[in-house]
Amino acid sequence: MASVEDVPLLETQGLSKRFAGLEAVKSVDLRLEKETVRAIIGPNGAGKTTLVNLISGRLKPTSGKIYYRGVDITNLPAHKRASMGIVYTFQIVSLFPSLTVFENVVLAVQRRLGRGILLRLDRDSVYRQSEKALELVGLEDEAELEAGALPYGHQRLLDIAMALALQPVLLILDEPTQGLSAGEIEKITDLVKKLSKNTTILLIEHNISVVMELAHKITVMADGSILAEGPPSEVEKDVRVQSIYLGV
Numbered sequence: 667m668a669s670v671e672d673v674p675l676l677e678t679q680g681l682s683k684r685f686a687g688l689e690a691v692k693s694v695d696l697r698l699e700k701e702t703v704r705a706i707i708g709p710n711g712a713g714k715t716t717l718v719n720l721i722s723g724r725l726k727p728t729s730g731k732i733y734y735r736g737v738d739i740t741n742l743p744a745h746k747r748a749s750m751g752i753v754y755t756f757q758i759v760s761l762f763p764s765l766t767v768f769e770n771v772v773l774a775v776q777r778r779l780g781r782g783i784l785l786r787l788d789r790d791s792v793y794r795q796s797e798k799a800l801e802l803v804g805l806e807d808e809a810e811l812e813a814g815a816l817p818y819g820h821q822r823l824l825d826i827a828m829a830l831a832l833q834p835v836l837l838i839l840d841e842p843t844q845g846l847s848a849g850e851i852e853k854i855t856d857l858v859k860k861l862s863k864n865t866t867i868l869l870i871e872h873n874i875s876v877v878m879e880l881a882h883k884i885t886v887m888a889d890g891s892i893l894a895e896g897p898p899s900e901v902e903k904d905v906r907v908q909s910i911y912l913g914v
């Protein structure tokens with residue numbers, strides 16, 4: 667008999683998304699275990715962002731199901747999923763540049779949890795969580811600066827802080843190292859490592875050395891489907907992955 671421990675944190679069954687004539691995600695069965703880092707890799711247009719948009723609730727699937735801790739969440743809106751712990755960052759940094767760093771974090775909590783916020787958190791705890799999130803990413807000294815004045819690498823850290831303030835159980839990061847310098851990439855890598863001790867992380871990432879360093883398991887997507895899946899050492903050896911993704 668299946669026990670509670672056998673239930674994955676997140677599971678998709680036959681998850682599909684069609685945009686007009688294009689099937690961006692094709693019958694994806696994904697199973698995420700608790701407190702691991704799962705990387706999703708694959709060429710541009712493979713359907714990675716679309717898949718995580720379906721999981722976070724930003725998009726509705728054309729067909730298929732999504733289960734979170736064994737509960738069917740396929741039809742729940744994004745803010746409900748956020749309040750249950752499914753939190754994402756955008757592939758493109760989305761901040762209010764003229765608000766302060768701290769205000770951006772507070773606002774992110776308020777916007778993403780919607781009206782439910784009053785039930786779950788009062789203003790003081792939103793502030794406390796926002797401060798804690800900024801400390802986690804190392805931006806506490808920049809809290810009162812205008813977000814738009816931050817260097818790009820710090821804006822990406824702020825983006826992650828905005829997600830952390832929501833106390834994620836499942837944190838979805840869509841290309842967090844895109845456009846960063848080597849030093850900044852190292853910062854993000856260290857942060858993800860630290861967070862993964864008590865948060866499950868779904869990481870879309872093009873930088874293969876970051877993937878190899880962080881991922882417990884890799885899912886390779888191509889053309890809307892899962893092409894390969896396994897621990898980094900195995901996926902690295904897969905000839906199909908080498909030809910399609912790594913260009914070898």
Ligand SMILES: Nc1ncnc2c1ncn2[C@@H]1O[C@H](COP(=O)(O)OP(=O)(O)OP(=O)(O)O)[C@@H](O)[C@H]1O
Nearest residue numbers: 685688690708709710711712713714715716717757
């Ligand atoms: N809102 C949309 N409307 C129509 N087509 C879309 C939409 N969003 C994505 N697509 C298409 O779906 C396919 C998958 O896109 P998606 O953004 O999921 O890929 P990706 O793997 O995240 O790529 P990248 O690595 O470039 O971020 C692409 O062909 C894209 O053009």
Ligand SMILES: [Mg+2]
Nearest residue numbers: 714715716757
């Ligand atoms: Mg993408």
